[in-house]
Amino acid sequence: MAAPSSSSSSSPVLSLWKAYHQNTSDRLKFIDSFLIFLMISGIIQFVYCVLVTNFPFNAFLAGFSSTVGQFVLTASLRSQVNPENKGVFKDVSPERAFSDFVLGSIVLHFFVFNFLG
Amino acid sequence: MSTAYPLPTNLSKTTVANTASLLRIVALGLISAAAIASRLFAVINFESIIHEFDPWFNYRATRVLAAKGFYEFWNWFDPTAWYPLGRVVGGTVYPGLMATSGVIYNFLHAFNLPVDIRNICVLLAPGFSALTAWATYMFTKEMKDESAGLLAAAFIGIVPGYISRSVAGSYDNEAIAIFLLMFTFYCWIKALKTGSALFGTLAAVFYFYMVAAWGGYAFITNMIPVHALALMLMGRFSSRLYVAYCSWYAIGTLSSMQVPFVGFQPVRTSEHMGALGVFGLLQIVAFAQLARSHLSSKQFQNLLTVAVIVMGVVGTFGFIALTYMGWIAPWTGRFYSLWDTGYAKKYIPIIASVSEHQPTAWPSFFMDLQFLIFLFPAGVVLCFRELRDEHVFVIIYAVVASYFAGVMVRLMLTLTPVVCVASAVAFSSLMDTYLDPTQPEAEGESRPAEVDASAASNGSTASTASKKEKEKAKKPAAGGALSDIVAATSSSKKSKGVWGLDTRLVVIAHSLLMLGFFVFHCTWVTSSAYSSPSVVLASTNADGSQHIIDDFREAYYWLRQNTAEDAVVMSWWDYGYQIAGMADRPTLVDNNTWNNTHIATVGKAMSSSEEVAYPILRKHDVDYVLVIFGGLLGYSGDDINKFLWMVRIAQGVWPDEIQEPNYFTPQGEYRVDDRASSAMRNSLMYKMSYYRFAELFGGGQAVDRVRQQTMPKTGPTLDYLDEAFTSENWIVRIYQVRKEDDLGRDLKSANAFAQGKKRKRTKPVSKRRAITV
Incomplete structure (x- = not known):
């Protein structure tokens, strides 16, 4: 949880980006790239x-909620x-988390497909 | 260590655990059996029949579903309802109930069990009440432990507040909705506790089922966000909350839009916006949490301040702008009436006219909940003592539901589950304290042995103690109610417990007595108050035997067999579903009440004079008019007693023609005897109710037994209608509307001419003189 030492003079956004690059594992970065893809897709649909x-x-709602829903499910998986959240999720192993995510x-x-009409 | 009573020492831990779980299963089975059995009074006292009003529509729709299949049902347009408008049934109904019975019907028939669809409909509610008991057990188990869960299941199984809506034959949406409510809440709590998306998804799926089944789903839609918001405000945001809420909301909202009747409401109406707002807030908070883990606190604070201000301003203005642009519908009237109890009476008489929308009377709390009503606050207080995340839920639920139950009688139903849960927590805490065999000692005692012993004893007395509870028992602060007082008065180092067998026995015997009275009360209320089908009435003969009054079915079957199949029947909306279901005839208005103007038209026809009403009747192709009259038998739910609502609703649309004060005497009394106002005496409803009523008494004093008023000797006359049928006890009276006169005269003069030929015309004139002199 401790923030890495970064120059406090630089803008917070920049240091956030730096810190993120340093202390995030590749797996999580992979998930994050999917999240960003979903976000862009959702924004395009909304615009x-x-x-x-x-x-x-209904088609718009289906498409948009598919991106939003997938986003939050992926964020949940993330x-x-x-590993930082291990204490929070005592009953959820990574494998269990993935199966929950898939389900x-x-x-x-299923609902998206039904709603596309 | 010392114990209050001797304990067996030769039992292994596994034996105790196995016995306890066996006893739990047996107890749950018995509770389910009791829940089902106590709902069968209606079938035993009367017969296997669909009750009341709305169930008749559900039953009719289910028959269509079972006979023609789901697609036909989905696309069903019913031309006979709301004549001449018709009703798109598939799109204006919560199909969950019918679909459930349809699935059960097809399932049984697949096994070649030819069960009648009516019996499935009649017995669906008792069956689901057993599932409700199980769901409540699971829910309460998360709050405290298994023993509290069993108590809660037993309470909800027989508590009258829930039985009132789920007796056999009460085939209404609430029959399955309460199970879905409790199970959705259980899944939500479970998801929140474990942080598992699986339970979040499960909660969403059951939420979908709930949306498909009952309009009260909005209660879940707002309860869960309020809980999530409360947790966030308490500083209890965790990733588990994020996972649980987001998986529930994302899937649940999308799935709720699959129900045609709900449609796009979840993104367009204010009732659903709270959930969306909390969803957005959670995203922001979660992102902030993530950012915080990567930033120093000062930078984070700067970022946070800017972000919060920007988001708050954008969000609020966005919401207001969308509401003003008409994109988000403002609150509906039914919703306003929840906050301002006088609102409906002023602006929407149609909502206020429904008896179950009235504010709850105090005695009905006791009638419906008995001793649970005073255990309930104790349970809520006990929730405050631990205040885990799930206890916050119970507390919010208790507060919200208590308020709503006070506003509307029917919302008693949503209060009942939380009352059962909280009371069970309180009661089982009491029991835990007084059944715990450990006696306090001056010196420290050997804990493990004592824990073992308590488990053994509890297992043998069927109130089981879980591991968690044993751990709790070690903490002196987390015991029962009395030990709390002990702990408060003495130092917290002192061990908990109760001295001696005598105090234990007094308290336990007293508690058991209360439970016994509760069972007695529930059985009595269920059998005497809540099991009447209201389609069939019962009275007691002089010798104590039961006398069945079957006027409704008599009249509806008369209609079915003696009138043309497309003959339109006009009645007040209460009887629309029954006429459609039992008589199978088109009706002008029914219990769906979606078109206020149409209902007001019927109200106007009923409350204006014959001359005014006749064109209305003819324009709507009305062939028969049906009124309910209880004056002979003393049946108080008749149309004359509902008449003022008809007047009010009609007045709402035609304030120039119908005015409520005209129907009262100058003294402001509502009378039907000779002092009745002229508007009252000339109204179609009055005439139809009392037509030829005086003749029944053969010259004696005619007495209306509902209103306890003596009727005038000469009753009203009818020129535009003919009496077609009157049931045995005069409860249902049916009139045929005359066609236009063949010679083009108006019917009044035609009638006068016809009567003049028989020299009857002079008679009433002379009588009138006799009265005025």
């Missing part, structure tokens, strides 16, 4: 909805497998 049309509103995603996309 499309606002600027162009929301006409098949926090569950994060949640299947249920989510």
Whole structure:
């Protein structure tokens, strides 16, 4: 949890970026890249909805909630497998976390598929 | 160490644990059996019949589902309801209940068990009450331990507050909804405790089932966010909360939109916005948490301040802007009426007119919950003592549900589960204290042996002690209620316990007596108050035997067999579902109450004079008018007693033509005898109710037994309607609307002409003179 020593003069955003690079394992970075992809995908859909049309509103909702839902499920997986959180998740091993993640995603996309219409 | 009573010493730990779990299973089985059995009074006292009003629609819809399949049901347009508008049933119904019975029906038929769909519908509620008992057991187990869970299951199994909505035949959405409510809450608590996305997903799936089953799902939609928010405000944010809430919300919201009746509401109405807001807040907090782990505290604070201000401003303005642009619907009237109890009466009489939307009377709390109502606060206080995350949930639930139960009678149903849980926690704490065999000693005692012994004794008395509880027992602060007082008065170093057998026996015997009275009370209330189908009435003969009054079915079957299949029946909306279900005839309005104007039209026809009502009836193709009249039998739920609501609702739409004060006497009394106002006496409802009523008494004094008023000797006359049918006890009266006169006269003069030929016209005139003189 302790923040790494970084020059306090530099902007917080920059030092956040640096610290993130230093103390995050590659696995988590991999998950994070997926999260960023999902976020960009969601933003594009939202912008499309606002600027162009929301006409098949159910389709927009399905697509958008699929990205949001997948995002939070992946974020959940990330926090569950994060070694820093081991004390918080006593009952959830990384394997269990992954199976939960898979199950949640299947249920989510079942509803997404149903809602696409 | 010393114990209050001798304990067997030759039992191994595994034997005790196995016996305890066996006893638990047996106890749960017995509780389920008791829960089902106590709901069968309705079937035994009467018959296997669908009760009341809404269940008749659910039953009718289920029959369509079972006969024609799910797709037909989904696309079902019912042209006979809300004539001439019709109703899109598939899109305006919570299909969970019908789908459940349909699945059970098909399942049984797949095994060649030809069970009638009606019996499935009748017995669905008792069956689900057993599942509710199990779900409550699981939920309470998370709060305290297994023994509290068993008590809670026993309480909810027989408590009248829940039985009132789940007797056999009460085939309504609440029948399965309470199970879903409790199980969703259990999954939520479990998800929160373990931080497992599996339970979050499970909570979402059961939430989906709940949304499909009952409009009360909004209670879950707001309870869970409030709990999450409270935890965050208490500084208890954890990744577990994030995992549990986000997996529930993301999947649950998407799935709730699959139900056509709910549609896009979860993203467009204010009732659902709280959940969305908490979801967004959690994302921010989680990201902040992540950022904090990578930053020094000062940098983090700078970042946080800026971020919080920006987000707060953007969020608030965004919400307000969206509401003003009409994107997010503001609160609905039904919701306002939860906060301002006078609101509905002023603005939406149709909501206020439903008896189950009235504020709860104090005695009904005791009637529905008996001694649980005073154990309930004790249980809530006990939740404060530990205040784990799940206890916060119970506390919030208790506060919110208590408020709502005070506002609306029907919301007693949502209060009942938490009352059972909290009371069980309180009661089992009491029992734990007084059954714990350890006696306090001056010196320190050997703990392990004593723990072993307590487990053994509890196992043999069927109130089992879990490991967790044993650990708790070591801490002097976390014992029962009395030990708390002991701990408070003496130093905390003193060991807990109760001296002597006599105090124990007094308290235990007293508690058992209370439990006994509770069972007695529940059985009595269930059998006498909550098991009446209200379609069939019962009275007692002089010799004590039961006399069945079956006027409703008599009249509905008369309609079914003696009228054209497309004959439109007009009645007050209460009877719409029953007419559709039992008589199978089109109705103008029914219990769905979605179109206020249409209902007001019926109200206007009922409350105005014949001349005014006749065009309305003809325009709506009405062939028969049905009224419920209890004056002969003393049945107080009749239309004359509901009449003022018809007037009020009609007044809401036509304030110039219908005015409520006209229906009272100048003294402000609501009377039906000779002092009744002229608007009252000329109203269609009055005329239809009392038409030829005086003749029944053969010249004697005609007395309305509901309102205890003597009726005038000459009753009202009808020119535009003909009496078609009156049931045995006059409860249901059906009138046929006359067609226009063949010669083009208005029906009144035609009638007068016809009567004049028989020289009857002079008679009433002379009588009128006799009265005025």
